[in-house]
Amino acid sequence: xxxxxxxxxxxxxxxxxxxxxxxxxxxxxxxxxxxxxxxxxxxxxxxxxxxxxxxxxxxxxxxxxxxxxxxxxxxxxxxxxxxxxxxxxxxxxxxxxxxxxxxxxxxxxxxxxxxxxxxxxxxxxxxxxxxxxxxxxxxxxxxxxxxxxxxxxxxxxxxxxxxxxxxxxxxxxxxxxxxxxxxxxxxxxxxxxxxxxxxxxxxxxxxxxxxxxxxxxxxxxxxxxxxxxxxxxxxxxxxxxxxxxxxxxxxxxxxxxxx
Amino acid sequence: xxxxxxxxxxxxxxxxxxxxxxxxxxxxxxxxxxxxxxxxxxxxxxxxxxxxxxxxxxxxxxxxxxxxxxxxxxxxxxxxxxxxxxxxxxxxxxxxxxxxxxxxxxxxxxxxxxxxxxxxxxxxxxxxxxxxxxxxxxxxxxxxxxxxxxxxxxxxxxxxxxxxxxxxxxxxxxxxxxxxxxxxxxxxxxxxxxxxxxxxxxxxxxxxxxxxxxxxxxxxxxxxxxxxxxxxxxxxxxxxxxxxxxxxxxxxxxxxxxxxxxxxxxxxxxxxxxxxxxxxxxxxxxxxxxxxxxxxxxxx
Numbered sequence: 001x002x003x004x005x006x007x008x009x010x011x012x013x014x015x016x017x018x019x020x021x022x023x024x025x026x027x028x029x030x031x032x033x034x035x036x037x038x039x040x041x042x043x044x045x046x047x048x049x050x051x052x053x054x055x056x057x058x059x060x061x062x063x064x065x066x067x068x069x070x071x072x073x074x075x076x077x078x079x080x081x082x083x084x085x086x087x088x089x090x091x092x093x094x095x096x097x098x099x100x101x102x103x104x105x106x107x108x109x110x111x112x113x114x115x116x117x118x119x120x121x122x123x124x125x126x127x128x129x130x131x132x133x134x135x136x137x138x139x140x141x142x143x144x145x146x147x148x149x150x151x152x153x154x155x156x157x158x159x160x161x162x163x164x165x166x167x168x169x170x171x172x173x174x175x176x177x178x179x180x181x182x183x184x185x186x187x188x189x190x191x192x193x194x195x196x197x198x199x200x201x202x203x204x205x206x207x208x209x210x211x212x213x214x215x216x217x218x219x220x221x222x223x224x225x226x227x228x229x230x231x232x233x234x235x236x237x238x239x240x241x242x243x244x245x246x247x248x249x250x251x252x253x254x255x256x257x258x259x
Numbered sequence: 260x261x262x263x264x265x266x267x268x269x270x271x272x273x274x275x276x277x278x279x280x281x282x283x284x285x286x287x288x289x290x291x292x293x294x295x296x297x298x299x300x301x302x303x304x305x306x307x308x309x310x311x312x313x314x315x316x317x318x319x320x321x322x323x324x325x326x327x328x329x330x331x332x333x334x335x336x337x338x339x340x341x342x343x344x345x346x347x348x349x350x351x352x353x354x355x356x357x358x359x360x361x362x363x364x365x366x367x368x369x370x371x372x373x374x375x376x377x378x379x380x381x382x383x384x385x386x387x388x389x390x391x392x393x394x395x396x397x398x399x400x401x402x403x404x405x406x407x408x409x410x411x412x413x414x415x416x417x418x419x420x421x422x423x424x425x426x427x428x429x430x431x432x433x434x435x436x437x438x439x440x441x442x443x444x445x446x447x448x449x450x451x452x453x454x455x456x457x458x459x460x461x462x463x464x465x466x467x468x469x470x471x472x473x474x475x476x477x478x479x480x481x482x483x484x485x486x487x488x489x490x491x492x493x494x495x496x497x498x499x500x501x502x503x504x505x506x507x508x509x510x511x512x513x514x515x516x517x518x519x520x521x522x523x524x525x526x527x528x529x530x531x532x533x534x535x536x537x538x539x540x541x542x543x544x545x546x547x548x549x550x551x552x553x554x555x556x557x558x559x
Binding site: 002004041045046047048049050073089215216217218219220221222223224225226227228229237238239240241242247 | 280281282283286287288290291303309310311312315316317318319320322323324325327329332334335338474475523524525526527528529530
């Protein structure tokens with residue numbers, strides 16, 4: 001059940017350069033699941049469109065989002081302080097568990113891959129999974145790392161950095177190979193080249209993989225068809241090879257989307 | 260207090276409808292809005308066959324507005340009738356089906372398929388700026404506009420609204436052409452063709468390069484065009500373009516619009532249509548207006 005409300009900011013902090021964490025008291029928390037997202041509406045009337053932000057953590061009565069300042073809208077968001085009102089719609093999208101087609105048993109080895117601002121949704125997922133959890137998180141560099149403490153507490157954490165200043169030099173896939181991490185199921189969120197690499201790795205290894213996709217959105221509820229992604233087959237809703245990232249996703253089986 | 264309006268013999272309980280393409284077929288928004296309260300739901304454009312639309316990015320925000328280049332993605336008329344129209348028939352509101360096509364015969368095909376359905380009216384999209392063939396090609400050429408209007412009128416069982424493009428030199432002429440060719444009403448404006456460039460990457464923000472500008476940024480242009488069109492024709496004019504509140508809607512009504520449509524504002528606030536309706540009611544009450552038609556075109 002999606003809630004649109006004037007919610008209230010509980011806290012806001014800068015985690016590292018350009019990355020912010022905001023906890024929001026909202027009824028949307030009641031039904032929220034790992035991998036879903038919320039829409040945050042800018043206060044400025046000059047900015048029409050809500051910003052889709054993945055949910056990083058869910059607690060009773062509150063959601064935490066961790067986001068990167070990517071433009072004026074997220075810049076404005078970063079100035080919100082404890083007690084400030086914030087217009088919110090959520091939870092949106094399917095989330096990881098609604099997308100998964102197989103059973104996750106206690107002995108299932110789940111591999112969670114997060115690249116950059118694709119890392120935050122992996123935290124709630126790691127906390128929610130009741131199985132063996134390995135997480136590979138890819139950052140730009142050692143001084144731009146965030147959420148590592150929380151991720152360490154939620155699973156075995158492997159780090160990759162673009163410049164090699166922490167963990168494996170390279171991408172999360174380099175970290176997976178270097179550490180020989182095996183998996184029964186993969187969840188991934190990150191930049192498109194990373195998702196392409198994950199999809200091909202999973203296909204080669206015969207591991208089922210679920211990708212959380214990102215696209216520019218307008219309505220965020222499946223009406224405007226602004227945020228579609230290409231699908232492998234004809235989609236039942238659209239009747240063409242397109243799926244709505246906001247409503248049918250954002251999490252899709254890797255085999256069902258074309259990257 | 261009477262908020263009802265009559266468009267080509269179809270009575271709308273109030274003058275507020277949704278703008279095509281911003282509201283789907285109402286299914287998703289029905290979680291927020293009581294569709295029974297709307298004057299009409301105008302559906303997203305539907306074509307004969309399913310259309311895949313344009314590559315992404317399809318949307319971009321601009322100052323006080325947004326660009327879109329969805330490219331009329333839709334599931335085709337068969338699915339639309341079975342699923343979308345069926346859904347809408349469960350509500351006490353009027354259903355206006357937006358029709359698009361690449362050729363006149365494709366438009367006619369959709370119009371014929373709708374003949375025996377519950378659709379109350381047809382809105383003919385001759386103004387979408389985001390597809391290579393059809394749509395705006397008909398809406399920018401008076402001869403082509405006259406031809407398609409006449410042909411559709413011959414086949415249509417429901418009243419026909421021609422949706423006009425603002426990307427023309429003389430909007431009054433285009434409205435007059437529609438009236439002279441038998442249209443029952445005109446609606447305007449569709450989006451204004453625009454472009455956004457990312458200066459960091461030096462690339463077009465939209466995959467389609469150009470897109471249609473909507474939102475509050477275009478409202479003064481829309482009000483002016485509605486005024487010009489309404490002054491030129493005697494058929495009803497449906498006004499839209501940047502409406503976000505009752506005051507905006509009243510501007511269009513005073514400019515001569517018999518009804519109005521709310522578009523991009525649905526993205527900013529899913530409840531906006533109901534707020535606009537309530538706000539118009541409050542304005543009428545506080546200004547002693549008994550019938551909304553008292554103020555249609557009242558600007559001086």
